[in-house]
Amino acid sequence: MQAAKPILYSYFRSSCSWRVRIALVLKGINYETVPIDLIKDGGQQLAIIEYLEETRPTPRLLPQDPKKRASVRMISDLIAGGIQPLQNLSVLKQVGEQNQLPWAQKVISSGFKALEQILQSTAGKYCVGDEVSMADLCLVPQVANAERYKVDLSPYPTINRINKTLLALEAFQVTHPCRQPDTPAELRA
Amino acid sequence: MQAAKPILYSYFRSSCSWRVRIALVLKGINYETVPIDLIKDGGQQLAIIEYLEETRPTPRLLPQDPKKRASVRMISDLIAGGIQPLQNLSVLKQVGEQNQLPWAQKVISSGFKALEQILQSTAGKYCVGDEVSMADLCLVPQVANAERYKVDLSPYPTINRINKTLLALEAFQVTHPCRQPDTPAELRA
Numbered sequence: 001m002q003a004a005k006p007i008l009y010s011y012f013r014s015s016c017s018w019r020v021r022i023a024l025v026l027k028g029i030n031y032e033t034v035p036i037d038l039i040k041d042g043g044q045q046l047a048i049i050e051y052l053e054e055t056r057p058t059p060r061l062l063p064q065d066p067k068k069r070a071s072v073r074m075i076s077d078l079i080a081g082g083i084q085p086l087q088n089l090s091v092l093k094q095v096g097e098q099n100q101l102p103w104a105q106k107v108i109s110s111g112f113k114a115l116e117q118i119l120q121s122t123a124g125k126y127c128v129g130d131e132v133s134m135a136d137l138c139l140v141p142q143v144a145n146a147e148r149y150k151v152d153l154s155p156y157p158t159i160n161r162i163n164k165t166l167l168a169l170e171a172f173q174v175t176h177p178c179r180q181p182d183t184p185a186e187l188r189a
Numbered sequence: 190m191q192a193a194k195p196i197l198y199s200y201f202r203s204s205c206s207w208r209v210r211i212a213l214v215l216k217g218i219n220y221e222t223v224p225i226d227l228i229k230d231g232g233q234q235l236a237i238i239e240y241l242e243e244t245r246p247t248p249r250l251l252p253q254d255p256k257k258r259a260s261v262r263m264i265s266d267l268i269a270g271g272i273q274p275l276q277n278l279s280v281l282k283q284v285g286e287q288n289q290l291p292w293a294q295k296v297i298s299s300g301f302k303a304l305e306q307i308l309q310s311t312a313g314k315y316c317v318g319d320e321v322s323m324a325d326l327c328l329v330p331q332v333a334n335a336e337r338y339k340v341d342l343s344p345y346p347t348i349n350r351i352n353k354t355l356l357a358l359e360a361f362q363v364t365h366p367c368r369q370p371d372t373p374a375e376l377r378a
């Protein structure tokens with residue numbers, strides 16, 4: 001990793017890939033993107049983010065205080081383990097075409113309800129206090145998924161506010177699905 | 190946490206609770222169980238395990254080597270983020286009663302197929318090498334869920350072997366769902 005330029009096997013639309021792209025940009029790691037037209041399950045990319053944190057500690061994506069670190073991981077796991085796996089493409093396929101939209105809306109809304117409540121006690125400018133953390137890397141891609149499935153976001157003012165603040169940061173913009181090598185022309189922005 | 194005896198809000202059957210019980214016993218932490226008849230989503234309890242690891246580093250549940258740590262976290266996330274959330278009670282309820290068993294079998298089998306392949310390159314005596322890690326805390330409760338949903342485990346010899354080895358250890362036995370304060374009499378062993 002220190003020697004060769006790392007390769008990220010990435011899919012422009014995958015919220016899991018996006019999380020990792022943000023971490024790479026925040027850590028200032030110059031990486032190569034190899035687009036793969038394949039959706040992988042679940043929250044496994046958190047292992048990549050934790051690995052990056054351990055091998056490239058600056059800037060930190062986990063707070064120094066163990067209790068705040070636990071808050072960051074709880075929020076990250078809620079999104080990457082409790083919401084995203086229930087609305088990814090392989091699950092939606094299994095649910096059947098006509099049930100996809102209501103299914104995705106239901107699992108995202110019920111996850112966001114829990115998330116909004118947690119954020120009301122942990123958030124500062126960002127998910128946990130005033131420093132960007134792994135939790136923020138998970139939040140923005142998940143809100144993009146929610147918008148894609150037309151979830152009504154008005155009941156989640158804290159999620160909305162943090163998401164907007166984060167989307168103003170460069171690391172979240174340059175890694176956005178609408179600006180990836182494999183983004184189709186009609187989805188570019 | 191150092192001062193007061195910690196309380197674990199636990200449900201005897203929940204694989205998420207079981208993972209944390211094993212970590213507490215391995216760390217030698219005397220805790221109080223408060224049974225709650227409620228199933229919480231997802232892999233959030235990994236945040237508790239990471240917190241325990243940071244505040245009580247001995248015995249370690251994550252290897253020292255960053256690449257091995259990444260393997261442990263990848264396996265843990267595959268189980269806690271890629272398998273368990275797809276077969277927990279709230280999802281099964283949403284799937285509808287007659288579809289529950291085939292749904293659970295399908296998501297567990299497809300997760301175990303990926304897991305078996307990963308373990309074939311990472312496993313020693315346990316999931317990653319010869320030391321018990323967070324990955325093992327995730328494995329055993331998930332295999333118990335597979336058995337509960339009558340998943341055919343014969344295609345997964347590595348999963349089977351590691352699970353049996355782990356179930357011989359005291360920390361996995363005393364924390365077993367069949368021996369919890371809220372285990373109903375007919376399920377005790």
